[in-house]
Amino acid sequence: MSPHLRPKPIGGAILDRPMIALLALFGIAEGVITWRFLAGIGAVSNMNDGYAWGIWEPVNVVVFTGIGAGAYSVGLLCYLLNRGRYHPLVRPAVLLGAIAYSLGGASIVVALGRPWNMYWLAIPGMWNLTSVLLEVAICVMAYVCVLWIEMLPAVLDGAAESSSPRRSAFGRIWGGRLAKAMPYIIALAMLLPTMHQSSLGGLMLVAGPKLHPLWHTRLLPLLALISCLSMGLGAVVVLTAMMRQGWNARHDREILVDMSRVNGLMLLLYAGIRLADIAANGKLRLLAVSDLFLMFFVLEMALCLIPAFIFLTRRVESSRLRVLGALLSVVAGALWRVDTFLTSYNAGEAYHYWPSWGEISVTVGMAALGVAIFIAISKALPVVVVQETPVPASVAAFVMSALPGAQGRLQAGGRRGPTTPGTR
Amino acid sequence: MTTVRVSRRGFLGVAAAGAAAGAAAALPRRAAAREEVQPEPKAVGLLYDSTRCVGCGGCVAACKEANGLPYQDEPRELDCNTKNVVKTRHLSHPVAGGATSAFVKRQCMHCVDPSCVSVCVLGALHKEGRDKRDSGGEQRGSGIVLYDKELCLGCRYCQIACAYSIPKFEWAKAIPRIVKCELCHGRADPAKGGALASANPACAEVCPAEAVIYGYRADLLAEAKRRMAREPGRYNPKIFGEHDGGGTQALYLAGAGVSFKELGLPDMPENSPASLSESVSETPYLHGLTPLALYAAAALVVRRNHRAEAPDHAKDEEHR
Numbered sequence: 172m173s174p175h176l177r178p179k180p181i182g183g184a185i186l187d188r189p190m191i192a193l194l195a196l197f198g199i200a201e202g203v204i205t206w207r208f209l210a211g212i213g214a215v216s217n218m219n220d221g222y223a224w225g226i227w228e229p230v231n232v233v234v235f236t237g238i239g240a241g242a243y244s245v246g247l248l249c250y251l252l253n254r255g256r257y258h259p260l261v262r263p264a265v266l267l268g269a270i271a272y273s274l275g276g277a278s279i280v281v282a283l284g285r286p287w288n289m290y291w292l293a294i295p296g297m298w299n300l301t302s303v304l305l306e307v308a309i310c311v312m313a314y315v316c317v318l319w320i321e322m323l324p325a326v327l328d329g330a331a332e333s334s335s336p337r338r339s340a341f342g343r344i345w346g347g348r349l350a351k352a353m354p355y356i357i358a359l360a361m362l363l364p365t366m367h368q369s370s371l372g373g374l375m376l377v378a379g380p381k382l383h384p385l386w387h388t389r390l391l392p393l394l395a396l397i398s399c400l401s402m403g404l405g406a407v408v409v410l411t412a413m414m415r416q417g418w419n420a421r422h423d424r425e426i427l428v429d430m431s432r433v434n435g436l437m438l439l440l441y442a443g444i445r446l447a448d449i450a451a452n453g454k455l456r457l458l459a460v461s462d463l464f465l466m467f468f469v470l471e472m473a474l475c476l477i478p479a480f481i482f483l484t485r486r487v488e489s490s491r492l493r494v495l496g497a498l499l500s501v502v503a504g505a506l507w508r509v510d511t512f513l514t515s516y517n518a519g520e521a522y523h524y525w526p527s528w529g530e531i532s533v534t535v536g537m538a539a540l541g542v543a544i545f546i547a548i549s550k551a552l553p554v555v556v557v558q559e560t561p562v563p564a565s566v567a568a569f570v571m572s573a574l575p576g577a578q579g580r581l582q583a584g585g586r587r588g589p590t591t592p593g594t595r
Numbered sequence: 596m597t598t599v600r601v602s603r604r605g606f607l608g609v610a611a612a613g614a615a616a617g618a619a620a621a622l623p624r625r626a627a628a629r630e631e632v633q634p635e636p637k638a639v640g641l642l643y644d645s646t647r648c649v650g651c652g653g654c655v656a657a658c659k660e661a662n663g664l665p666y667q668d669e670p671r672e673l674d675c676n677t678k679n680v681v682k683t684r685h686l687s688h689p690v691a692g693g694a695t696s697a698f699v700k701r702q703c704m705h706c707v708d709p710s711c712v713s714v715c716v717l718g719a720l721h722k723e724g725r726d727k728r729d730s731g732g733e734q735r736g737s738g739i740v741l742y743d744k745e746l747c748l749g750c751r752y753c754q755i756a757c758a759y760s761i762p763k764f765e766w767a768k769a770i771p772r773i774v775k776c777e778l779c780h781g782r783a784d785p786a787k788g789g790a791l792a793s794a795n796p797a798c799a800e801v802c803p804a805e806a807v808i809y810g811y812r813a814d815l816l817a818e819a820k821r822r823m824a825r826e827p828g829r830y831n832p833k834i835f836g837e838h839d840g841g842g843t844q845a846l847y848l849a850g851a852g853v854s855f856k857e858l859g860l861p862d863m864p865e866n867s868p869a870s871l872s873e874s875v876s877e878t879p880y881l882h883g884l885t886p887l888a889l890y891a892a893a894a895l896v897v898r899r900n901h902r903a904e905a906p907d908h909a910k911d912e913e914h915r
Contacts (some may be wrong), residue, residue, distance in 0.1 A: 297717050303872065355894055358897050361889075374752075
């Protein structure tokens with residue numbers, strides 16, 4: 172990696188106004204969570220015996236980890252297929268993954284009725300190996316650890332750049348040691364999501380009699396795996412665009428176009444498999460029944476095929492359309508996930524469900540906390556590679572007024588300035 | 596520029612190949628599906644005869660008393676205070692005798708191959724005698740689905756998985772449990788022989804009309820067939836639970852012209868949902884071989900690519 176591809180801390184005050192707003196949103200969630208532990212899940216949610224997972228499982232776990240699969244999909248492309256050429260994207264993607272998965276895991280603990288019994292999970296003899304959720308739980312816990320270990324080089328690099336000689340030496344020595352172990356950790360980071368992302372889809376296999384047949388198929392695990400690759404690639408393209416806007420982060424057009432083309436293939440593959448499976452199982456007649464389910468199905472397909480069209484034609488070259496497509500691909504995956512876990516799930520005539528404000532505030536608060544952690548870590552540690560061209564005044568003014576952390580960055584920029592190769 | 600193009604085309608190809616390989620690996624094969632679970636020889640259960648039930652609700656009250664659950668108004672649905680309920684179901688058209696409604700008793704079906712047991716993370720829901728922890732007094736063979744709260748995470752996957760929506764959760768409690776019929780396993784009397792040594796459901800004990808009876812599943816099936824043979828015009832010729840969803844230990848008889856769907860029982864596939872889920876989920880793992888092979892392959896490729904990139908990094912160090 173040449174020096175201009177070296178990530179640097181964004182710098183600037185961490186506790187600025189946008190950060191306070193994000194933390195306030197999380198504060199509301201924290202209040203709800205506290206009340207949930209005192210008074211029971213029913214006290215804050217509309218979950219019921221029919222819709223026992225509400226939105227926490229489908230959104231906080233299944234959608235968050237789909238977005239967090241950015242670490243997985245970028246890792247696959249970078250480490251397995253492209254000889255490290257995607258390095259500048261890897262750290263932000265891994266950070267995105269680490270945060271999304273940690274929050275997904277935290278949400279599970281909030282949603283568990285008897286979380287204190289989790290200590291049994293440490294004893295493999297107690298595992299019920301036929302439980303898909305057990306596989307998801309163990310695999311996700313292991314993967315969260317792996318993701319944060321993957322973030323350690325950022326911490327050690329940060330230490331290595333420190334002015335304190337002791338800290339710097341520590342960073343250098345341990346950074347070197349960790350680098351040697353890294354391939355084996357990265358390999359785990361490739362394996363574990365392959366397992367648990369397919370298992371996340373597999374969770375609903377057993378619920379066949381309650382799922383709408385357009386969503387229930389033996390291919391649920393495969394669809395979930397492809398969908399997470401697409402969501403992950405989309406999420407990283409969107410993230411890169413946001414970091415470019417906010418922090419003048421480096422963005423390599425070639426790489427983003429490549430990633431989007433792969434995403435286009437994933438979306439086509441997903442749509443093709445899904446339609447072929449529906450046809451092969453004699454479910455085409457269900458597409459002639461015009462009801463709410465058909466509407467959601469058509470919406471999912473549209474959200475899938477529009478970005479595929481953008482990505483696999485010349486339109487992928489346009490940065491605006493590319494980001495739009497990426498966003499749509501994330502929404503496509505998210506909608507399919509929510510539909511599979513909630514919309515297409517029918518608990519019978521006795522039950523109805525719509526999320527309560529308490530549930531929504533926990534979901535929103537967790538997402539806000541995720542954004543806050545991402546910003547804070549990027550400001551303090553070398554995660555993001557910053558563009559070297561000076562920021563035009565008009566862009567700077569816009570960024571200063573609109574985006575979290577930009578002020579600090581630009582102020583600091585005057586003093587430190589974006590470093591050029593060889594000056595250090 | 597050229598190298599970039601080549602490498603891009605290269606990895607698009609590899610990406611497509613990888614996806615195809617992944618698809619092939621993940622494709623479930625029917626041949627490798629896990630075997631269907633057969634009822635245990637000493638499996639016990641209930642036979643409910645909708646045509647005999649007069650809807651007196653005696654079984655509901657008896658259940659509440661036997662299980663120490665609060666009884667206020669006549670419950671309409673199963674909930675965390677109700678393990679057994681009798682519902683009045685309105686029929687789409689009148690049946691013989693002019694009846695426009697039918698009764699149905701609902702409680703745990705004690706499936707032969709229960710979804711809840713298959714999905715329970717630590718096996719809190721388990722077939723009698725198969726608890727991961729010795730909770731005392733359990734013997735194998737009855738097939739009763741029991742609950743061990745000490746192993747329950749409260750994840751509620753059982754509620755999602757159960758096709759009959761039987762397990763209920765204590766939503767209003769900070770320390771909640773899953774609540775469902777355990778066939779009054781606690782009322783078993785080992786001194787008595789036969790099925791009563793495994794359990795003694797209060798509902799069956801109290802029923803004045805023998806609308807619900809308790810016994811070995813095999814005997815209950817024989818009794819159901821005997822009743823149908825005696826009065827063929829009286830019954831829907833199907834016994835719900837004989838085969839549905841891999842079979843259940845609670846069996847149902849409906850009146851002639853009354854479908855089980857009208858009674859609120861779901862249309863079940865012949866094979867159990869658990870067998871589908873387990874075989875689709877486990878087959879690609881090849882007993883752990885696939886993850887090991889994938890890990891080894893990934894480690895190899897990552898290491899090679901890591902090395903390929905190393906010289907660049909070294910140059911970079913010199914720069915500093």
